[in-house]
Amino acid sequence: MQEIVSFLSNPKNYNYSVDTVTVVQTHISYVFIAKPYVYKLKKPVDFGFLNFVSFEDRKFYTFEEYRLNSRISPEIYIGVVAVVKYGNSFKLVEDGNFDESSVVAYCVKMKYIDDVYSLKYMLKKGLDTQLLSLIAQKIYSFHKNADNTEGLQGFGGIKEISKNSLENFDQIEKYIWAIVTADEYNFMRKWTEDFITHNTPLFENRNTSGFVRDCHGDLHCEHIYYKDSAIIILDCIEFNKRFRYIDTISDIAFLLMDLDVNGKKEESNRLCAQYIQLSGDYDGVQLLPFYKAYRAMVRAKINSFQSDNEGLSKNEKDGFVQKASQYFQLAKQYMQRSGKGMVYNVFGNIGSGKSTIAMELAAITGGIVINSDAVRKKLAGLEIYENAKAKAGEGIYTPEMTEKVYATMKEKALAIAQRGVPVILDGTFYSKELRREFYQFFKDRGFDVHLIYADCSEDELVRRIEKRQRDASISDANVEIFMQLKDRFEKPGDDEHCVIIKTEKSIDEIRNDLKSRLSDIM
Numbered sequence: 001m002q003e004i005v006s007f008l009s010n011p012k013n014y015n016y017s018v019d020t021v022t023v024v025q026t027h028i029s030y031v032f033i034a035k036p037y038v039y040k041l042k043k044p045v046d047f048g049f050l051n052f053v054s055f056e057d058r059k060f061y062t063f064e065e066y067r068l069n070s071r072i073s074p075e076i077y078i079g080v081v082a083v084v085k086y087g088n089s090f091k092l093v094e095d096g097n098f099d100e101s102s103v104v105a106y107c108v109k110m111k112y113i114d115d116v117y118s119l120k121y122m123l124k125k126g127l128d129t130q131l132l133s134l135i136a137q138k139i140y141s142f143h144k145n146a147d148n149t150e151g152l153q154g155f156g157g158i159k160e161i162s163k164n165s166l167e168n169f170d171q172i173e174k175y176i177w178a179i180v181t182a183d184e185y186n187f188m189r190k191w192t193e194d195f196i197t198h199n200t201p202l203f204e205n206r207n208t209s210g211f212v213r214d215c216h217g218d219l220h221c222e223h224i225y226y227k228d229s230a231i232i233i234l235d236c237i238e239f240n241k242r243f244r245y246i247d248t249i250s251d252i253a254f255l256l257m258d259l260d261v262n263g264k265k266e267e268s269n270r271l272c273a274q275y276i277q278l279s280g281d282y283d284g285v286q287l288l289p290f291y292k293a294y295r296a297m298v299r300a301k302i303n304s305f306q307s308d309n310e311g312l313s314k315n316e317k318d319g320f321v322q323k324a325s326q327y328f329q330l331a332k333q334y335m336q337r338s339g340k341g342m343v344y345n346v347f348g349n350i351g352s353g354k355s356t357i358a359m360e361l362a363a364i365t366g367g368i369v370i371n372s373d374a375v376r377k378k379l380a381g382l383e384i385y386e387n388a389k390a391k392a393g394e395g396i397y398t399p400e401m402t403e404k405v406y407a408t409m410k411e412k413a414l415a416i417a418q419r420g421v422p423v424i425l426d427g428t429f430y431s432k433e434l435r436r437e438f439y440q441f442f443k444d445r446g447f448d449v450h451l452i453y454a455d456c457s458e459d460e461l462v463r464r465i466e467k468r469q470r471d472a473s474i475s476d477a478n479v480e481i482f483m484q485l486k487d488r489f490e491k492p493g494d495d496e497h498c499v500i501i502k503t504e505k506s507i508d509e510i511r512n513d514l515k516s517r518l519s520d521i522m
Contacts, residue, residue, distance in 0.1 A: 028047075113225055165294055192290075192293070217251065219252065348456070457504065
């Protein structure tokens with residue numbers, strides 16, 4: 001292996017002009033950066049959860065790495081190339097023209113992409129709402145198209161979920177008192193066991209309902225890039241199906257946890273709300289604390305292991321210990337989060353900015369947005385940005401469908417609020433009677449309910465609706481529909497005790513207004 005590493009480290013051995021080759025090692029691969037390309041060579045290692053010791057296994061998983069990552073970012077993953085025996089040395093063959101018997105190694109060939117485009121790097125300067133929206137859309141699209149055939153279900157059963165979760169505790173037990181206290185360890189293990197027991201029907205239902213898919217498995221900020229207005233996702237897990245055949249909500253939970261641990265709580269909240277709205281996976285929200293805690297525990301375990309590496313300086317060892325402790329504490333926070341769910345009813349006329357308010361509220365509170373247009377389209381089997389091409393009162397906009405939409409919103413909101421997660425209902429709620437019905441429904445079940453009215457002039461409503469017709473929008477309403485329906489909307493009276501948010505201002509001003517007006521209840 002060392003001879004192959006030396007060969008690939010030499011710029012002269014590539015089939016194009018290379019100035020220098022930078023060699024980076026991970027625990028499982030050698031990475032040769034020979035700009036404008038990168039070559040990844042697997043190490044002959046066995047860590048139990050992966051085994052690359054034999055040549056055949058390294059070959060198989062090299063092709064798997066290319067195949068699986070090509071699902072997400074085919075523009076980056078070029079193919080598999082071979083290092084072949086060539087006289088007393090080697091030769092890099094990239095066109096497939098070689099004798100299999102002469103191959104000594106296979107490498108994944110990728111386009112080079114600079115780390116300045118990574119989400120990890122961009123965390124330093126902040127992540128804007130448009131970028132988060134693109135990330136949510138990319139991940140949702142990947143999950144929607146990922147394999148969910150019957151053969152995956154064995155990996156998503158309660159047995160595998162228990163195994164994956166509890167083996168973390170078995171492996172970190174030796175770090176009690178070094179990194180985590182015995183009380184913390186016992187609390188977190190019991191919480192995990194209890195959560196699995198109490199939620200077994202939900203886990204099993206998701207397994208049989210198609211949510212266990214061939215996912216990414218290692219979805220965090222280092223593996224997500226943004227370049228040339230496109231989201232690029234790299235390095236999914238190829239070496240162990242158990243870590244990749246998972247619930248889609250577990251897959252995105254890793255990224256949400258990674259944003260949390262990096263101090264980007266509002267960005268994490270916003271991304272979560274955007275993904276749930278795109279996917280319509282409101283039931284998955286109930287499992288988010290579990291999967292975020294699980295992901296934090298995995299990172300705590302890895303940093304604990306790294307603190308034991310030989311040859312570390314005291315500062316390096318202390319760094320791993322500190323990071324492990326940080327992840328342990330974050331896992332504990334997810335587990336301890338409890339309380340009474342709060343319901344926000346954001347309403348207003350078509351184009352009034354209620355959806356903008358709802359998403360800003362989600363970022364601030366960590367709540368989940370349940371948008372009436374999104375629910376309507378999911379019930380009709382449409383994607384949320386797909387235009388239903390129906391007039392008011394027809395197609396998916398019949399009174400019967402509208403009644404079904406509001407009943408579904410009520411059902412999903414109740415299940416989420418009962419888990420202690422804030423819910424943000426986002427819809428026209430055109431009549432006082434309908435608003436009063438929703439208010440009383442949640443009030444009778446012990447939840448605090450707050451009405452927020454998006455207020456906007458009619459001229460601005462028309463301007464926004466015209467613009468929305470040119471852009472992608474969840475709402476299908478056009479100016480003609482607005483003119484037909486505007487007078488049906490009943491403005492709130494003093495008896496409804498609404499928080500009124502004027503929306504003819506910038507999003508930053510709306511966000512600050514929300515924080516100021518709702519500071520006493522959030």
